[in-house]
Amino acid sequence: MPGIQEEEAIGKAYDARLMRRLLRYAAPYRKHLVVCVILLFVITLTDLAQPYLTKIAIDDHINALGAPMLAFSPGQEPFPGVAIRGMVFVREKWLPKSFPRHDGEGDPTSGCPARIEFADGRYFLVMGDPSSESEAATRDELTPEEVRAFKARDAAGVLKLALALLGAMILGFVLNYAQVYILQYTGQKIIFNMRVEIFRHLQELSLSFFDKNPVGRLVTRVTNDTEALNEMYTSVLVNLFKDLFLLVGIIVVMLRMNLELALVSLSTVPIIIGVTVLFRAKAREAYRLVRTRLARINATLAENISGMRIIQIFGRERKKYEEFDSINRDYLAANMRELQVYAIFRPAMDLVSSLALALLVWYGGGRVLAGRLEFGVLYAFINYVQQFFRPIEDLTDKYNIMQSAMAASERIFMLLDTDAREPDPAKPASLGRPRGSIEFQNVWFAYNGEDWVLKDVSFKVEPGETCAFVGATGAGKTSIISLIGRMYEISRGRILIDGVDIRDIPRRELRRYIGVVQQDVFLFTGDIESNIRLNNTEISESDVQEAARHVNADAFIRRLPGGYRAEVKERGVTLSAGQRQLLAFARALAFDPAILVLDEATANIDTETEALIQDALARLVRGRTTLVVAHRLSTIQNADKIVVIHKGRVREIGTHQELLAKRGIYYQLYLLQYKEELSRAAAVGIGGRQQGDS
Structure with missing residues (x-):
C-alpha cells in the first residue's frame, strides 16, 4: 500500500496533528498523568529547595559568627537569641524587615548594635556602631564559653537545616519513585492498547493488503514503532513538564535572591538558543539520512537472507557481499554524520555552561570579596546554574526520541488509516448451516486494477458434489476458491451459496462453514x-x-x-x-464444515501418506460439498464435476470420462501428465538396473 514504506519522508520532530492523535490514546489515563505532573511539580520544589537550604546554612550559621547583631535587655528581645553578660544578642537577619533598627536615640526596644570580630586568634565583642558619631563603640574579648554559646546556636541551626535537607532528598526520592512507577505503568498500558488496536485492525484487513506489504514491516509497526512511542510517553512527554517547572523555578528563585547575579547567570541564554536552533536543523537532516540508509540495509538483508538458496546455487556470494558492503558503508557514513552533530552539541552546551559558571564566579566572587554578597548566595547560584543546564544538555536525547516517535506515529497512523477492509452488509442475510450449493455467475476478478485473473466465470456445484478445478499454473484455480470465503472481493458478477449472494453474508458466519486445507x-x-x-x-x-x-x-x-x-x-x-x-x-x-476446500492438499505428499489421506477423504467429503484444486489429475478422476480453467476462463466442464471424450484441454493435460509419469517411471527403472549391474 502506498505509504506503508520504510523510506518514508521524515517529518518534523514535533507535529501537532500527530501529537493530538497520540494524546487521545493517553486520554483514558489522564488522571494518572495529572498525578505524575503534580508529583513532578513537588519533586521540582524539593530540587530547588536543596541549594536554598544549603545557602541558608552557610550564610545564617556557618559563616554568620561575625554577622551584625542587636543587643537587648532581657525580656525585650523580639526573637530568641544568645544570652551573655546580662544581654540577649539577636542577629539582625533573623529579624523581620519591618522591625525598627537602632536609631542611636537609646530606644531599648530597637536594640544596641553589636558584632563579633576575630583577630590574632581571639574573638572580640564589639558593642555600638563605630560609624556613628553619637555613641562610642566598646571592644571586649569573649571567653571560650561565650564563643561556644554563639556557635552552639549555629550548630543547632545547621543540624535543623541538615535534617530539612535530608527530608527534602528523601521526599524527592519517594515521590520520584512513585512518579516513575505511575508513568511507566501508564506508558505500558497506552502502548498495550495501541498494539491491540493495530493487531485488531490488521485482522480486519483484506488479504490483498498483505499481498502488497511485507510481513517484516507490519511486525515492525506492532513492535518497534510502538516501543518508540512508549519511550516518548515515558521519557519525554511528561518529563517536559519537569524541565519546564525546573527552568522557570530556577529563574524565579535566582531573580528573587539577587537580580544582578541572575542577569549575569542568564546572559548566556541567547547563545543557548542559537546553538539549539542550529542543532535542530542539522540533527533533522542527519536523522533523515540515517533512516533512509537503514531502510536500504534492512531491505537488502531481507532480500538476501530470503534468497540465500539461489545466491549459493549460482555462486553469487561475493557479488552480494560487495553490494551489502557498499550499502553498509553508506549506513556507517550516515551514522557517523549524525554522531558528529550530537558530539558537537553536548560539548557546546558544556562550554556555554562553563562560560556561565565562569562569569558567575568572576562577578559573584568579586562581590563576595568586596563584602557586598554573601558566600551562600554565590554557592546557591552555582548549583542553580548547573541545574539549569541539565535539561538543556539532555535535549539531544529528547530530540532524538521525539523524531523517532513522530516518524513511528506517522507510520502507525498510516497503517490504521488504511481502509483495506471490505465492510459486512448493512442488512446481513442469515445463512445458517448451508446445504452446500455454490454458483458463480459471470464473475470477474483482478488483484490489481483491470489485470483480470478471472474473466466471466460461471459454473454451479450442487450440494454434496465434489468439484475439481484443473488448469495450467496461473490459470486462476486458487483465485476461485479464495473468492468463496471472501478472502478477496469480486469485481463483477455474483457468487451464491444456497442462492444467497455471499456479499450479503457476514464474513464470520460465512467462513464458519468453510474448511480449507492448503498445500502449504x-x-x-x-x-x-x-x-x-x-x-x-x-x-x-x-x-x-x-x-x-x-x-x-x-x-x-x-x-x-x-x-x-x-x-x-x-x-x-x-x-x-x-x-x-x-x-x-x-x-x-x-x-x-459444510463446504470443504482442498487446495492442492496432496501435491507434496509421499505415496504412503497419500494413501492414508485418500482413505480418509472418502469419509471426509461424505455429506459435504467439496472443491478440489489438483495438480495431479489422477487424484480427481472420481470427482462429480471437473472445471477446466484456462487463462482465467472456464473452458470445459464435465466428468473425467466426459472430458477425455471431448479431446480438448483436459485431454491434452491428461496426456501430458501420463507421458511425464511414464518418463519418470522409465528413469527410475534405468537407475535401478544400473545400480544392480554395479
Whole structure:
C-alpha cells in the first residue's frame, strides 16, 4: 500500500496533528498523568529547595559568627537569641524587615548594635556602631564559653537545616519513585492498547493488503514503532513538564535572591538558543539520512537472507557481499554524520555552561570579596546554574526520541488509516448451516486494477458434489476458491451459496462453514491439540481425537512424545510434510464444515501418506460439498464435476470420462501428465538396473 514504506519522508520532530492523535490514546489515563505532573511539580520544589537550604546554612550559621547583631535587655528581645553578660544578642537577619533598627536615640526596644570580630586568634565583642558619631563603640574579648554559646546556636541551626535537607532528598526520592512507577505503568498500558488496536485492525484487513506489504514491516509497526512511542510517553512527554517547572523555578528563585547575579547567570541564554536552533536543523537532516540508509540495509538483508538458496546455487556470494558492503558503508557514513552533530552539541552546551559558571564566579566572587554578597548566595547560584543546564544538555536525547516517535506515529497512523477492509452488509442475510450449493455467475476478478485473473466465470456445484478445478499454473484455480470465503472481493458478477449472494453474508458466519486445507500448511507454536482446534473451546478434546482418527493422523500423533500435548515449534518444522498435511485435514474436520476446500492438499505428499489421506477423504467429503484444486489429475478422476480453467476462463466442464471424450484441454493435460509419469517411471527403472549391474 502506498505509504506503508520504510523510506518514508521524515517529518518534523514535533507535529501537532500527530501529537493530538497520540494524546487521545493517553486520554483514558489522564488522571494518572495529572498525578505524575503534580508529583513532578513537588519533586521540582524539593530540587530547588536543596541549594536554598544549603545557602541558608552557610550564610545564617556557618559563616554568620561575625554577622551584625542587636543587643537587648532581657525580656525585650523580639526573637530568641544568645544570652551573655546580662544581654540577649539577636542577629539582625533573623529579624523581620519591618522591625525598627537602632536609631542611636537609646530606644531599648530597637536594640544596641553589636558584632563579633576575630583577630590574632581571639574573638572580640564589639558593642555600638563605630560609624556613628553619637555613641562610642566598646571592644571586649569573649571567653571560650561565650564563643561556644554563639556557635552552639549555629550548630543547632545547621543540624535543623541538615535534617530539612535530608527530608527534602528523601521526599524527592519517594515521590520520584512513585512518579516513575505511575508513568511507566501508564506508558505500558497506552502502548498495550495501541498494539491491540493495530493487531485488531490488521485482522480486519483484506488479504490483498498483505499481498502488497511485507510481513517484516507490519511486525515492525506492532513492535518497534510502538516501543518508540512508549519511550516518548515515558521519557519525554511528561518529563517536559519537569524541565519546564525546573527552568522557570530556577529563574524565579535566582531573580528573587539577587537580580544582578541572575542577569549575569542568564546572559548566556541567547547563545543557548542559537546553538539549539542550529542543532535542530542539522540533527533533522542527519536523522533523515540515517533512516533512509537503514531502510536500504534492512531491505537488502531481507532480500538476501530470503534468497540465500539461489545466491549459493549460482555462486553469487561475493557479488552480494560487495553490494551489502557498499550499502553498509553508506549506513556507517550516515551514522557517523549524525554522531558528529550530537558530539558537537553536548560539548557546546558544556562550554556555554562553563562560560556561565565562569562569569558567575568572576562577578559573584568579586562581590563576595568586596563584602557586598554573601558566600551562600554565590554557592546557591552555582548549583542553580548547573541545574539549569541539565535539561538543556539532555535535549539531544529528547530530540532524538521525539523524531523517532513522530516518524513511528506517522507510520502507525498510516497503517490504521488504511481502509483495506471490505465492510459486512448493512442488512446481513442469515445463512445458517448451508446445504452446500455454490454458483458463480459471470464473475470477474483482478488483484490489481483491470489485470483480470478471472474473466466471466460461471459454473454451479450442487450440494454434496465434489468439484475439481484443473488448469495450467496461473490459470486462476486458487483465485476461485479464495473468492468463496471472501478472502478477496469480486469485481463483477455474483457468487451464491444456497442462492444467497455471499456479499450479503457476514464474513464470520460465512467462513464458519468453510474448511480449507492448503498445500502449504501453517502450524502455530503450541501443541498438537491446539493446532487442530485452534483454541476453539467449542471443540472438545474427544472431538479433536475423533477428527484425527478419521484422517488417519491419530497413529503418528500418539507416537510423538506427549501425544496430543506434543510440542509444535514455529510452522511445525519438527514434523514431516505428510504429518503437517494430516494435521490440516484433522483441523478442517474438527470444525465440521459444510463446504470443504482442498487446495492442492496432496501435491507434496509421499505415496504412503497419500494413501492414508485418500482413505480418509472418502469419509471426509461424505455429506459435504467439496472443491478440489489438483495438480495431479489422477487424484480427481472420481470427482462429480471437473472445471477446466484456462487463462482465467472456464473452458470445459464435465466428468473425467466426459472430458477425455471431448479431446480438448483436459485431454491434452491428461496426456501430458501420463507421458511425464511414464518418463519418470522409465528413469527410475534405468537407475535401478544400473545400480544392480554395479
